[in-house]
Amino acid sequence: MSEAVSRPTLEAVAARAGVSRATVSRVVNGGDGVREPLVERVRQAVEELGYVPNQAARSLVTKRHDAVAVVIAEPETRIFTDPFFALQLRGISKELTAHDNQLVLLLTEGRDDHTRVARYLAGGHVDGALVFSLHLDDPLPGLIEGAGVPTVFGGRPGWSDGSNSAVYVDCDNRGGAQDAVRHLVGLGRRRIAHITGPLDQTSAADRLQGYRDVMGEPDPRLVVLSDFTVGGGERAMGELLDRCPDVDAVFAANDLTALGALRVLRERGRRVPEDVAVIGFDDVLPVTEQSAPSLTTVRQDIEEMGRLMARLLLRALTRGKPATGAPSSLILPTTLVRRASA
Amino acid sequence: MSEAVSRPTLEAVAARAGVSRATVSRVVNGGDGVREPLVERVRQAVEELGYVPNQAARSLVTKRHDAVAVVIAEPETRIFTDPFFALQLRGISKELTAHDNQLVLLLTEGRDDHTRVARYLAGGHVDGALVFSLHLDDPLPGLIEGAGVPTVFGGRPGWSDGSNSAVYVDCDNRGGAQDAVRHLVGLGRRRIAHITGPLDQTSAADRLQGYRDVMGEPDPRLVVLSDFTVGGGERAMGELLDRCPDVDAVFAANDLTALGALRVLRERGRRVPEDVAVIGFDDVLPVTEQSAPSLTTVRQDIEEMGRLMARLLLRALTRGKPATGAPSSLILPTTLVRRASA
DNA sequence: CGGGGTGATGGGAGCGCTCACGCATGTAGG
DNA sequence: CCTACATGCGTGAGCGCTCCCATCACCCCG
Secondary structure (H helix, E strand, C coil), rough: CCCCCCCCHHHHHHHCCHHHHHHHHHHHHCCCCCCCCHHHHHHHHHHHCCCCCCHHHHHHHHHHEEEEEEEEECCCHHHHHHCCCHHHHHHHHHHHHHEEEEEEEEEEECCHHHHHHHHHHHHCCCCCCEEEECCCCCCCHHHHHHCCCEEEEEECCCCCCCCCCCCEEEEHHHHHHHHHHHHHCCCCCCCEECCCCCCCCCCHHEEEEHHHHHHHHCCHHHHEECCCCHHHHHHHHHHHHHHCCCCCEEEEHHHHHHHHHHHHHCCCCCCCCCEEEEEEECCCCHHHHHHCCCCCCEEEEHHHHHHHHHHHHHHHHHHCCCEEEEEECEECCEEECCCCCC | CCCCCCCCCHHHHHHHHHHHHHHHHHHHHCCCCCHHHHHHHHHHHHHHHHHCCCHHHHHHHHHCCCEEEEEEEECCCHHHCHHHHHHHHHHHHHHHHCCCCEEEEEEECHHHHHHHHHHHCCCCCCCEEEEECCCCCCCCHHHHHHHHHCCCEEECCCCCCCCCCCCCCEEHHHHHHHHHHEEEEEEHHHHCCECCCCCCCHHHHHHHHHHHHHCCCCCCCHHECCCCHHHHHHHHHHHHHHHHCCCEEEEEEHHHHHHHHHHHHCCCCCCCCCCCCEEEEEHHHHHHHCCCCCCEECCHHHHHHHHHHHHHHHHHHHHHHHHHCCCCCCCCCCCCCCCCCC
């Protein structure tokens, strides 16, 4: 219906308030160094005209965008089967909006998308990036580093052993895995198996490491490779039962996998936890609570991780380069949540 | 390490190529009306300098942003339990990137967020908006209409009866429901129940309507209210079995609900589909395939819906106001996918 | 062989904002 | 009472780009 009436400018507000552009600008940006009566007049003019600053014009001179890119490389359909990313997104979104930053979402699939993303980031459209790098051999993190954009990673990047400069937020995968396995040991279990995630992801590799830490040199048949999915968990559990019929506990690399394992155990007539105890990882609620029996698992606060990623990035952005010690990576603790399955 | 070297400007490229700013601009924006040799020289200069246009400067004059907001009102945690949004986001993302548009994600929760979003949209940061309005009484769509931003809705907004101007993309909830129920009738079932979704969402209401269309005046005890969740499906199924032990078919408003129903049926010793046939709605794969028995359901192409939403919006944006007939809403067909449960 | 196209290029203005100044005030100190 | 400095406010420039228009070259035709 109505033509998009051209929005009022600073100039218009200034005219209405009977002051200069600069004064309006000062008021709009915090009002420092302007006396109260004027501030009031300007505020009112802004209100009456419904003035909203033109972000493009502002960015043009400040070179800031108040926008952050979230890059999610989507190797498979994991995003959609696992509530993980959604929760993390929510945490990120909360933190960003609290600081008036916008969230620009970049979903990628395939190689050509990588260069597109890299170019976009290098193009200086956003002030920083939050990147989920899932795979060890993913070229994306490298490209992004090259783009010279401040970046925080979600999950430890494969090439980072903690010694280099990449900033990331992760949970204590290794420690959490240790806790889980120790709990099983404490339950008196002797044949404790591990169904892994895809080992080109650091989270999966670290969880396997935690398992090994506690188990010492386990029977290699007790470790079955899998892929963080329910179907994968089913296949792995079947295989495991064939190889080691005497298995009395399973530590699955994530909840979805554990769910698959539970299902197969039930089908094969094994009671959980009496015959076989099962522990998962993540504590994504709808999954763990729906399962029968309810799943003992290692909880990580996913939303909080998202929030912290954003906070870390924003801090790095506001802080002028004279860094008060560059912000360093964060590793969040995990907690074992005991339910019925172990 | 390296200072963010100030990026080359159009001017710099022009100098290097020995042409004017205007010419470089023309080349960068498609190269029409510039002769081949010059085009080539400019391209090379762009390449050598690694020139990337400054989007802020460009927007300042064109008043276009090549960015679209995606607003997801998140009443509960549905986003995270249901792959629905994630799939739709992916479709949207694909379409937007194909047309060099950015996706600005706005997640909201609670009333104050609504005004924030409305202000943001009114602020002209984006060219248009894709909005998921879940609830009948949601004030957000109204606020957004008021902001004067071209908008396409995901799912029929509650206040739209098809006669007004809101543009939306939805699937044929009513027709799909009819198909499902007719299939059950064709199977010879007589006591066909319906577990609804939350009826303040049009999708749920429309599916109920489709059920009624086929059933005529069903026994009111055969309709049980629920909420699109697994847990809700369990409760509803339990209730249903208590009320109508002779029920021989269930049409659940979505797959998650159907999953809950399946579980309770199994617990209560009813065979599916022999004793009770079950049909879901959505066909979100990991859910339908994992279930035992696999779930017969009404498929809607969710990713395609996202893609179409984006396409509709982009078309509305490029087309100058002299509309060739305003783009109208789209209702996608559904298909019944027969698996084991009915 | 000259006038009037036609189409390719350059010049200039200006989008809306911030920021460095510069000029007024106001207050205190000599 | 005048200078010295702080503080409040206005002025002007310019961020990097697009777009309008003037310019110029070239070609065709009379």
